Amino acid sequence: MGFILSVIFGFLPMLVFAFFVYWLDRFEKEPRHLLGGAFVWGAVIAAGFAFLINTLLGAGIFFLTGSELIAQQTTGSVIAPLIEEILKGMAVLIVFYFYRKEFDSVLDGIVYAGITALGFAATENTYYIYNFGYLESGYPGLFTLVFIRVVLVGWQHPFYTAFFGIGLALARLTPNWPKRFLYPISGLIVSILLHSIHNTIPALIPGVAGIVVGTIFDWTGWIGLSIFIIYVIHREKKLIQFELKEEVHLGIITMEQYLESFSNIARIKALLKYLGKPTFRTISHFYQLCAELAHKKHQFRRMGDEGGNQKIITQLRNELAQLSPLIN
Template sequence: MSVAQNNQARRKAARSGLPAVADLSQPLPKRMITSRMFWVTVALLILYAACLVLLYRQVVPDQKVPGGRLIGLGHEAVPISAKYAAFTAVPLSLLFLWLDRFKPWRFWVWLMVFLWGACVATFFAAQINSWAASHLSIIGDGDPATGSRAAIYVAPWVEEFAKATALFWVAILMRYRWVSRLSGIALAGLAGAGFAFVENILYYGRVYRYAANTFGQVEPEQALQGLFLQRGVLTFFGHPLFTSMTGIGLAIGLRSKSKVVRVIAPLAGFCAAAFLHMSFNTAATLVQGNQLLLTYLFVALPALLAMIIFIVRQEFREGRLIRERLTDYARVGWVPTGDVLPMSRLRTRLRALWQSLFRGGHAPLATLRVQRAETELAYLRDSMTRGLIDDAGLEREKFLLSRIRAARGAAVIQPEARADYGRIRELFGRRRAIPSYAPPSYPGPAGIGGSMPAPGTAPIGPAATQYSKVDPNWKPPGE
């Protein structure tokens, strides 16, 4: 292929969002420096650090204001609040990482989205919410309802926009890898979990500091635990659930050929997220007592249950899609027929990867490569049939097929009924020492406490019976 044809192929692949094949002949530092994503990651890390430092200086130390002093969270409250906030953030993050298993994102994408929600989204939302609350308070002119107006009318839109920005960035830069609604839910959930993590630190720190400065009413730790029960246990799903609406809308738009759907679906998802958030804040602000409990039981929990059912249905749907698209390749003989069913079942894929660990060598890496390549091949076929990718996908298709053929010989496709644990016992188990006995020798062991006769005594066994020599002159007496 000439240079012009190569450049034209690269432009066509970039237009369809297809990833460029890494030149492994180049050293790793050079590949990193010339990678666009590397510099995007560096810029994002600097932005995250700046937002986190600015937010810390704004809310943690006490601030001098006209006419007095504004009490901050305090340096002693931040580690305690972070510990309680992590009890919710860590399991939620692991849950969303586990959710997207057919074609998972790279770990650094998950990390960047989580940190965006934790650093950038919280800092941006804190500035806008504070500005809006101050203006609504002035306009309200002493109206008691002004305290809740910002939480109901401003915060949902601002916070959902701040969290959803990370999703739109991923959709723009890596739209080819956004293959399903599960991908959108996983990314949105991580952004929401990161936002909730920092927001919970702020809420926990405020109640802890307030209880510490109010002597004789309630212990700071007890007040913090009460708020943790409300925010960290009963309503832990709030922010991830809201932002998931935007993720689903973006996934529908990216997987559709219609330009109208590509515009309307993300906007509809964002509006659904904001309205859900607004409803939640309205109930938490204006509803009290038994009515709040009924709202939680008959509105919040059913919404969570509906999302869980939707996710389970999507898991089965993605399995059917992979099975149908790999069948297309199996019919023409490009993919073995025995690969279709194992690649469409998560449990079978996990068992195959587990058993490959006990074969040693290149089996684990080959199994992982085959699973990822065949999954990407299925989604690539689906994109081509939908008209989302033009003939530029043919080159990517050839690359994936060659990668499958190269790694399939050492990979585990269909797992056995039981893994071969013998190799692990050989590698890591203790080998039982076989005693090396000395060759038998007469008269054997003896001495004090020995069970054999001492040297010089009569032997045991068949040799113990001894006969005298025959006397040829012997005869009966008396003859």
């Protein structure tokens, strides 16, 4: 029963967090199969290989130094941040290279990175809750570790990996080739550095004081990233508002549809009006296409016709023109 509870409390909160990250992407939802694949990658591939590599390298350091303390500190402060951020980042990198059409904005980078990291956290949390909670102190230990892993440090992995996602997104949206390499590398370095600081704080400041300092460090970072995400969402709204003006003048969409395309409240009202009816999916798809068209037009302005942007814009316009009369 202890193991089952560990799995439940390890995975369920992270799945709830993942749904929240998915919800944040208000205008242009990412494909669920890609997000599901990213979560599984984090939970199985990244977590599995990280455990194996961290263990082997830690054992190697112990063999060379004969010091368990040195092995633990080196693994926690250097090896784990490096290996784990690279392995988590590989899922985002795969989407970036093989599904570039779905990688349209900084928010997309954060979403893919966050979902991957939450999958990793789910497996890691299960391991910690069971081994260092239940096996050491029974149910009191289990619930103590649940509080620590979910409440105190629940957002740590998405926070670190988000910076690599941001770096890839910035690279996706710049025509400058040196910056295309610089942004992802910088994002990965920031991810590793933040992860390393978090893991090093308990060693430098032992006891309750270390927990307090670590919690303040983590929550300060999460709040800062949350403010940045709010800014990114607002900027995406303005992008849609600017790019779709032309569609109104061309008669592809109506003024009412245009206003609903960048207003969450207006769009939700439109969706609620047809909740449970066949038209609901049509409306949802229509506004998804509006956001995709806005992003593709923005990319065309910045990047030119890379990846066939002009062809995609034409296809999206044609599809919107067909659906527009169905949306009243």
